[in-house]
Amino acid sequence: MFFVEAIELEGLGNRSYLAGGRRTAVVVDPPRDIDRVLAAAARRGVAITQVVETHIHNDYVTGGLELARITGAAYRVPAGAHVSFARTAVSDGDTVDIDAELVLAAVATPGHTPHHTAYVLSEAGRPVAAFTGGSLLIGTVGRPDLVEPRLTEQLARAQHASARRLADSLPDETEVLPTHGFGSFCSSAQADGEATTIGKEKAANPALTVEVDTFVAELLAGLEDVPAYYAHMSPANTAGPAPVDLTAPAVADPHAIAARLAAGEWVVDLRNRIAFAEGHVAGSFNFEADGKLATYLAWLIPWGKPVTLLAESAGQLAEAQRELVRVGIDRPAAAATGGPADWLRADESAASFPRATFAELAGRDRSRIVVLDVRRSSERAEGWIEGSVHIPVHQVHRRIDEVPDGTVWVHCAGGMRAGIAASLLDAAGRDVVAVDDGFAAAAAAGLAVVTEEG
Numbered sequence: 001m002f003f004v005e006a007i008e009l010e011g012l013g014n015r016s017y018l019a020g021g022r023r024t025a026v027v028v029d030p031p032r033d034i035d036r037v038l039a040a041a042a043r044r045g046v047a048i049t050q051v052v053e054t055h056i057h058n059d060y061v062t063g064g065l066e067l068a069r070i071t072g073a074a075y076r077v078p079a080g081a082h083v084s085f086a087r088t089a090v091s092d093g094d095t096v097d098i099d100a101e102l103v104l105a106a107v108a109t110p111g112h113t114p115h116h117t118a119y120v121l122s123e124a125g126r127p128v129a130a131f132t133g134g135s136l137l138i139g140t141v142g143r144p145d146l147v148e149p150r151l152t153e154q155l156a157r158a159q160h161a162s163a164r165r166l167a168d169s170l171p172d173e174t175e176v177l178p179t180h181g182f183g184s185f186c187s188s189a190q191a192d193g194e195a196t197t198i199g200k201e202k203a204a205n206p207a208l209t210v211e212v213d214t215f216v217a218e219l220l221a222g223l224e225d226v227p228a229y230y231a232h233m234s235p236a237n238t239a240g241p242a243p244v245d246l247t248a249p250a251v252a253d254p255h256a257i258a259a260r261l262a263a264g265e266w267v268v269d270l271r272n273r274i275a276f277a278e279g280h281v282a283g284s285f286n287f288e289a290d291g292k293l294a295t296y297l298a299w300l301i302p303w304g305k306p307v308t309l310l311a312e313s314a315g316q317l318a319e320a321q322r323e324l325v326r327v328g329i330d331r332p333a334a335a336a337t338g339g340p341a342d343w344l345r346a347d348e349s350a351a352s353f354p355r356a357t358f359a360e361l362a363g364r365d366r367s368r369i370v371v372l373d374v375r376r377s378s379e380r381a382e383g384w385i386e387g388s389v390h391i392p393v394h395q396v397h398r399r400i401d402e403v404p405d406g407t408v409w410v411h412c413a414g415g416m417r418a419g420i421a422a423s424l425l426d427a428a429g430r431d432v433v434a435v436d437d438g439f440a441a442a443a444a445a446g447l448a449v450v451t452e453e454g
Helices: 035-044 064-071 149-169 198-204 212-221 230-239 254-262 273-278 293-300 314-325 358-362 377-381 416-427 440-444
Strands: 003-009 014-020 024-028 047-052 074-078 088-090 095-099 102-108 117-123 126-133 175-178 266-269 307-311 334-337 369-373 407-411 432-435
Touching: 003 035, 003 175, 014 035, 014 095, 014 126, 014 175, 024 035, 024 095, 035 047, 035 064, 047 064, 047 095, 064 074, 102 149, 149 198, 149 212, 175 198, 254 266, 254 307, 254 334, 273 416, 293 314, 293 416, 307 314, 314 334, 358 407, 358 440, 407 416, 416 432
Parallel strands: 024 047, 047 074, 074 088, 126 175, 266 307, 307 334, 369 407, 407 432
Antiparallel strands: 003 014, 014 024, 095 102, 102 117, 117 126
């Protein structure tokens, strides 16, 4: 009997996998914090003998090299990936025994990257699972534009062919187990669902239902901005990531927090957006620990900028550190726990700003305020509040000067990104109101919601 255990990376929208039999196992696309993988293997009583990468990742730092070093496992990386460390190069058709009657076979599936490789797990000669990385996802495929602009169309066509190669060669009941597609920006479109098979994808995935020219045109038309930190992930993975250090950072007292703000460093408050709006250290930014912390903080922060974390508890701080090492933010400059009363000097008062609903926005004199929409372009294309200004959240910190004068009512689709943007505007000295409401409530409140079609 075989098993497959998914290791969720919810903040990044990815999954890694531990798969094997009674004694030994393989790990596919491991996260940087490998202790979770080691714990899963220990619970099952299996030894990790193989670690495989489907590709050189663009959205997170891998733990594969360190995991292989600690366990003594073979580290298998696609042969076409140019790396600076010793590994076992994998080519199309290569196989390796995982456990009794369990064999893993490499299948070249270029598209997400030129060297992308999927792995098919077979039990007694029968394919049971396909680890598809960034090739065939649930209802979509991985984006082909993360390597080099000149290769994007070529890789999109390769992605179509790779998806069909998998579909044509595997039984319909084969599980499809992608790394991306659970909220990851490596996905070319929003993936729906938590589980799928080859048969289900044949019926619904555009790569398998649409001819290649139409597929490529639609895929390329739907691509959105790439998170800025992606530019640093592939070089880190190619060089060979260092082991992580998850020990507690230096403690910052109120004077140290003030000094770091004065020096232009980032001080990030991890509390929820409601608590932040009610009271925070002036100049700090709000990235909720329970939101997509790693994605949005790594996207917005100037790369290499020192960051001090403010958390409500030691547990919240530790989990934030764990998320951030996955995207290469290895060590906070300092940290503090508690609340504003613990972080402010004796002569300082907490800053705050109001929160509101779309119904409250509908009751305001629009001539006296600015409505700022920080959703992605694809979200806005489906409808926006008439007269609103559009700056996606990841561009707000660089484009604050473009926000017109007046009190800024900032909204997104649900409230989390509006909270980030409101904190950036508040730190810049703007009067701001965070609209903490679902966008569907805008039209219901009587606000004019328009589209390109009118």
